[in-house]
């Protein structure tokens with residue numbers, strides 16, 4: 001399966017400024033892993049040492065978060081589009 | 097270097113004042129010059145999805161809202177350049193909490209709101225080693 005990974009602005013420093021990267025994979029996990037193989041410097045921003053995706057990185061298949069599908073086992077069709085989406089937070093002062 | 101359209105500057109201030117004493121938040125859209133300078137031409141206001149009793153000092157832009165903004169940005173032919181939020185009755189300086197949760201390569205615009213009136217508006221980018229924010233020159 002050829003699928004497109006859409007890259008948010010912040011992560012394009014790792015992809016030679018590319019906004020879209022074509023990879024092969026039959027599941028979301030395979031496609032993201034193939035993407036990380038293409039651009040090894042990005043791996044540490046996507047994965048924990050345990051191999052799990054980082055908690056603030058979300059993966060969307062179309063407009064559905066794969067958390068609400070089958071996670072990294074979500075099956076892909078040829079031509080599908082995955083988007084990497086960070087969660088954003090902040091505030092005025094620390095709670096400590 | 098970051099440039100905010102006058103209309104963008106006004107819209108952020110209006111939203112910050114309307115949200116007071118809570119924090120407002122949203123997404124900055126625009127273009128990047130070949131020399132790296134950012135021009136913010138439009139914003140997308142985002143409902144603060146932090147818990148209601150935390151919104152006086154917290155903001156959250158959930159992944160669904162971010163995903164929709166990315167799609168909208170691509171449709172309009174612009175980029176997501178960063179985020180803005182307000183600091184009600186706090187200075188327009190990034191907090192430790194801001195640093196802990198920041199993503200590299202984005203602009204973080206902060207507007208201080210003093211007793212309901214918008215004050216200083218600053219913009220910041222985190223260093224790649226996550227050690228600190230550097231203030232961006234505004235023009």
Ligand SMILES: [Zn+2]
Nearest residue numbers: 090091092194
């Ligand atoms: Zn803040």
